[in-house]
Amino acid sequence: MFDFLFKSKPRLCTTIIIILFIAYGIYDRFYIVQSFGGIVVLICVIYFWFGKDYKCPNCKKKFHLKKLNEVIIDKKDISVPIETYIKDSEGKIKYTSVQYVPGKRYTYRINKICKKCGEKCYSEYTKDKASL
Numbered sequence: 001m002f003d004f005l006f007k008s009k010p011r012l013c014t015t016i017i018i019i020l021f022i023a024y025g026i027y028d029r030f031y032i033v034q035s036f037g038g039i040v041v042l043i044c045v046i047y048f049w050f051g052k053d054y055k056c057p058n059c060k061k062k063f064h065l066k067k068l069n070e071v072i073i074d075k076k077d078i079s080v081p082i083e084t085y086i087k088d089s090e091g092k093i094k095y096t097s098v099q100y101v102p103g104k105r106y107t108y109r110i111n112k113i114c115k116k117c118g119e120k121c122y123s124e125y126t127k128d129k130a131s132l
Contacts (some may be wrong), residue, residue, distance in 0.1 A: 107126050
């Protein structure tokens with residue numbers, strides 16, 4: 001069920017799991033030190049985990065890249081897998097099947113600029129969309 005989410009956004013899922021463990025520790029009155037340690041760990045995870053996306057390649061400062069724009073640089077025709085669920089009369093999922101439908105693969109370029117040194121850089125990612 002959560003397989004797609006873990007494959008597409010592993011950092012987000014890892015952060016959510018850590019937050020859930022910390023939240024569980026905060027509500028336990030006997031482990032205040034554990035809760036404080038969990039909050040410190042959470043802040044470190046957020047700083048290092050998410051800071052690397054906004055780290056300037058020139059001056060190496062975290063959280064100094066500002067997004068200028070996002071441009072589509074490539075578009076390809078592909079077959080996109082779509083998971084379909086077959087349910088029984090009670091509404092429970094009986095089985096799943098994967099069908100390939102026509103779609104497009106978009107390649108995006110995100111242009112960024114450093115707030116400190118003014119260096120321009122970019123990152124690229126791809127996204128598959130079914131055209132139904």
